[in-house]
Every structure is written in structure tokens, then in C-alpha cells.
Amino acid sequence: MSDCIECGRELFGRCDKKFCSDGCRNSYNNRIRRNGTEEPRRINRVLEKNRRILERLIIAGKRRSTLLKLSGEGFNFGYSTSFEIRKDGKRVIHCYNYSYIISSKDIVYVAFKNI
Ligand SMILES: [Zn+2]
Numbered sequence: 001m002s003d004c005i006e007c008g009r010e011l012f013g014r015c016d017k018k019f020c021s022d023g024c025r026n027s028y029n030n031r032i033r034r035n036g037t038e039e040p041r042r043i044n045r046v047l048e049k050n051r052r053i054l055e056r057l058i059i060a061g062k063r064r065s066t067l068l069k070l071s072g073e074g075f076n077f078g079y080s081t082s083f084e085i086r087k088d089g090k091r092v093i094h095c096y097n098y099s100y101i102i103s104s105k106d107i108v109y110v111a112f113k114n115i
Pocket of ligand 1: 007
């Protein structure tokens with residue numbers, strides 16, 4: 001015997017049943033779907049903020065900054081859209097149409113992504 005995984009009510013009948021009713025099945029599935037969209041939205045917001053910060057630099061004609069400055073502006077280095085390792089071993093990180101390299105001295109070099 002088991003309980004409804006939505007409301008906890010005791011289940012009777014088939015032992016593979018998970019819900020006591022269609023209502024419970026629907027609200028359970030709806031909640032999973034709802035929660036499943038929050039994380040992608042959060043990551044999209046982080047990436048969009050990163051992209052705007054890089055764009056501001058480029059528009060201002062600045063091609064370099066520092067880890068500290070960018071972090072202070074809210075740049076989140078934990079997220080990128082992709083990255084590649086150049087032949088010289090340097091890691092080029094992409095954020096949509098922009099790219100950056102972090103030097104060993106924590107200087108960040110920003111450029112348009114080479115497509
Ligand atoms: Zn139930």
C-alpha cells in the first residue's frame with residue numbers, strides 16, 4: 001500500500017498507482033513543469049546581463065577590463081554560451097556574439113565573436 005504522491009492520501013487498488021485522482025496528477029505535473037522553467041529563465045537572465053555588460057564595454061571602445069571590475073558590475077563568470085581552446089592553449093569564452101579571454105593577471109580581453 002502506498003500514498004498519493006501529491007496529497008498523501010492512502011491509495012487503494014492497483015499497486016502501480018501514484019495518484020488518488022486526475023486532479024492530483026494534474027497539479028503534480030503542472031508543478032514539475034512550472035519548476036522546470038524557472039532554472040532556464042534564471043540562466044537566461046544571467047547570460048543576458050553578461051552580454052549587456054560586454055556590449056557596454058565594446059560600445060565604449062574598451063576592449064579590456066578586469067575580473068574584479070566586471071564582477072562588480074554583476075558579470076557572472078560561471079555562465080557562458082560556449083567556449084573554445086585556442087591553439088596557444090588560451091580559453092576563449094563566448095557569450096552570444098561576444099568573446100573574452102581571462103589573462104593570468106585577471107585581465108579580461110573582450111572582442112566580437114569570430115563567426
Ligand atoms: Zn491525491
